Structure formats: structure tokens, C-alpha cells
Amino acid sequence: MNEMMRREIEAQATLLPELQPQLAEAADRLPRATGRVMAGGCGDSAFAPQALQDVFRALGVDVEAKTSMEIAAFTTLKETDTVLLSSISGGTKRTVEAANAARAVGAEVVAITCNGESALAAAASQTIVLPFAPLSRKTPHSLDYAVTLLALAEIARGLAGLDRNVFSCDASDLQQRLATSEERARGLAATFDPSGKLVLLGAGCDLGTANYAAAKFHEAGGLLAVSAETENFIHGMNFMLEPDDTLIALASTNAAEPRARTVAEAFSGICRTHLVRETDEDPSPAGAFRRLLAQTFTMQLLCLAIADQLALRLEEPRAGRDNAAAHSEAQRQAMSF
Incomplete structure (x- = not known):
């Protein structure tokens, strides 16, 4: 679609x-x-x-x-x-x-x-x-x-001052990473309840990816998605969780993984929770970039999968949902100054 x-x-x-x-x-x-x-x-x-x-x-x-x-x-x-x-x-x-x-x-x-x-x-x-x-x-x-x-x-x-080949990459490798991310995204999308919120958590670099991922759902017709730092979430934001919500904790670093796992497990009795963990532990800049791309691909494909499930027309204003013209005009006015 x-x-x-x-x-x-x-x-x-x-x-x-x-x-x-x-x-x-x-x-x-x-x-x-x-x-x-x-x-x-x-x-x-x-x-x-x-x-x-x-x-x-x-x-x-x-x-x-x-x-x-x-x-x-x-x-x-x-x-x-x-x-x-x-x-x-x-x-x-x-x-x-x-x-x-x-x-x-x-x-x-x-x-x-x-x-x-x-x-x-x-x-x-x-x-x-x-x-x-x-x-x-x-x-x-x-x-x-x-x-x-x-x-x-x-x-x-x-x-x-590092060599130009640090971030060189191979198309077949990225295609494989996309395939792996799509499989993961489909699994996440299968548990998503559109009547609830999507909560995306991350720490350090993963907070940037969580913010990006939430923005994709906002762009996909104004779906309700919230991003927050994994640690800060449990200091009050956690009380907004309801049984029909989906919580995804991102972890692409060893420093982020223990807290992300603990939070996902702690709230598993309240709503659907998932830990999205990257297992590549290559400490090099290239390794860090590969982990970022893997998380990014997964979030992009999750957005696409959920949009397809909800029959949202993503190339239309507000994905074809009500009040699209009013939203577009308000955004135009706000961005013109």
C-alpha cells in the first residue's frame, strides 16, 4: 500500500x-x-x-x-x-x-x-x-x-583525522541488515494495539533514535507515540501506561542494555513490552554506525508495517485521516515565521 x-x-x-x-x-x-x-x-x-x-x-x-x-x-x-x-x-x-x-x-x-x-x-x-x-x-x-x-x-x-574508509559499507550487508530489521519489525507490529500509545525509550545515543522513531509515527498520520530517556521514564512518566499500550526499550550499547532490559521486564505485567537489543559489540566507529543503522532500519520498518496494518495512506496529508487540511494550514502558519 x-x-x-x-x-x-x-x-x-x-x-x-x-x-x-x-x-x-x-x-x-x-x-x-x-x-x-x-x-x-x-x-x-x-x-x-x-x-x-x-x-x-x-x-x-x-x-x-x-x-x-x-x-x-x-x-x-x-x-x-x-x-x-x-x-x-x-x-x-x-x-x-x-x-x-x-x-x-x-x-x-x-x-x-x-x-x-x-x-x-x-x-x-x-x-x-x-x-x-x-x-x-x-x-x-x-x-x-x-x-x-x-x-x-x-x-x-x-x-x-581518520582514514576515509572507516565508514565504507557493502550493499549486500545493508540489504541483509534490512531483512533482519524487517523480520524484527513485523514481530513488534504483530503485538501493536492501535487503541493504545506507543512508548519508545532509549538512553544515550538510543534516545536520539527513540526521538526519531516517535517522529515517524507522528508523521504517519499523527499516531500517538512518546519518546523518553529509559531512566527518566520511571520517575513518573510510567504512570501513564495502560494495558493497550506498547513499550519498546532500545539498547544498542552495553551501557544501555541492563537498564533497558530491567525496565522492559518491570512493566511487562502492565502493557506489552519489548527490548530491541543490538548484539554486535564491535567497539570501532564502524561497529557503532552499523548498530545505529540496524536500530534505525527497525524503527522505519515498524512504522511502515503499522501504517500498512492501519491502512494509512502515507503520501496524503495526515495519511488521509480527518482534519488533514486544518492541520496542514496550522503547520504552514507556524513554520512561516
Whole structure:
């Protein structure tokens, strides 16, 4: 039913290996950072640097994940800062504001966008043009998010001075990871009750993936999904759980797994709970990136599976649900300022 979203998800397996050398070359042309490094944007572009925290740690590079509004209005920027700002369109207003705020103090600003002629590119001191075109911007975003992840990982690798082949990948390997993720997603979707909430938990980098996953369900017709830090969830948020809810605890690191398992087990008597654990323990940056992709693929395919189960038309505004025009107009008004 939602073939466009499936095409975007499946395209990741072939496109990421093709783009990796180009993004690595572009990243290596950037100047080395001399001070703090921040990365952010709005929506998925804010979630991506959160989700990459384990990759950054494995590279030995500190990258602060922030939203565009945090950077533009609530961060004391310095001339020595390097600010990485992502926007597929290059026209996101708060992200352009963040670029202008950083440039105003003399900071280095790197735009990551598909549009080299955009307002964001014009505001930045350096631009990496993502060498692809999204197949669709109407379905919950998948392909463009994965490319953004790869671009940010390559920039961090370049800042660390590591070899260009660190994140090289093979299409057949990614296709196998997609197949494994689809099997897992179907199992999760089979227990989902549409009358309940979906609660997605993560710690560290997995919180970024949980935030991204919740956003996919919001984009898929406004489905009720909540993301939270695994530890913080049990300090009161847990009281919102009802028997028809589904709780998924993500764990892609050894540090996150024990708490995720404990929380999933503790609430299994209240609602449906699942632990989504990555067992690859390769400590290298490439290993961390593979784990991130596996979790990302699973969440994308879970969203697709549930949308298909509910017969949501993902290329239509609000997936064909009631009040779509009113929602679209309210969003347009809010994003125009």
C-alpha cells in the first residue's frame, strides 16, 4: 500500500555505499575544528546528532547535539566554535537563523543540505551538498535521515583525522541488515494495539533514535507515540501506561542494555513490552554506525508495517485521516515565521 516509503527504505542499502566515498571526500575538505563542535537542525536533523553520540565517542570527537533554536537563541556562541547544521531543503527558518547567529560571532558554519543554492548554504561558511534527491518528502522520512547520519559521521571522522574508509559499507550487508530489521519489525507490529500509545525509550545515543522513531509515527498520520530517556521514564512518566499500550526499550550499547532490559521486564505485567537489543559489540566507529543503522532500519520498518496494518495512506496529508487540511494550514502558519 505504501510503496513509496518502502522504496525509500530499501534504497538506503544501495545509496549509502555509493555516497560514502563522495561524502568522505567532501568531509576531508573542511577545515579542522579549533574549539567546540555543535551539530543540529530541526526535526530529524536534530535527532541525527543525538543518535550518533556513540559513533562520535568511538571516533574520539566531542559533538554537542542541539536543536536549531537552541543554537540560535540559547547558546553563547564563540568565534572558535564549529557549527554543523542540517536541512534537506536548506530553507528551514530556525536553522538559517542558527547559521546567521553563529556566523555573526565568527564561528565556522557547515551547511549539510541537498540544495547548494539555499538560504542555509548562503548563510554558511562551508557547504556539503548531499549528492542525492529524496524519492519523496511526503512519507515519514527515512532515506534522507540515513544520508544525514552518514554525512555527519564522515564530518566527525574527518575532524578526527581518520582514514576515509572507516565508514565504507557493502550493499549486500545493508540489504541483509534490512531483512533482519524487517523480520524484527513485523514481530513488534504483530503485538501493536492501535487503541493504545506507543512508548519508545532509549538512553544515550538510543534516545536520539527513540526521538526519531516517535517522529515517524507522528508523521504517519499523527499516531500517538512518546519518546523518553529509559531512566527518566520511571520517575513518573510510567504512570501513564495502560494495558493497550506498547513499550519498546532500545539498547544498542552495553551501557544501555541492563537498564533497558530491567525496565522492559518491570512493566511487562502492565502493557506489552519489548527490548530491541543490538548484539554486535564491535567497539570501532564502524561497529557503532552499523548498530545505529540496524536500530534505525527497525524503527522505519515498524512504522511502515503499522501504517500498512492501519491502512494509512502515507503520501496524503495526515495519511488521509480527518482534519488533514486544518492541520496542514496550522503547520504552514507556524513554520512561516
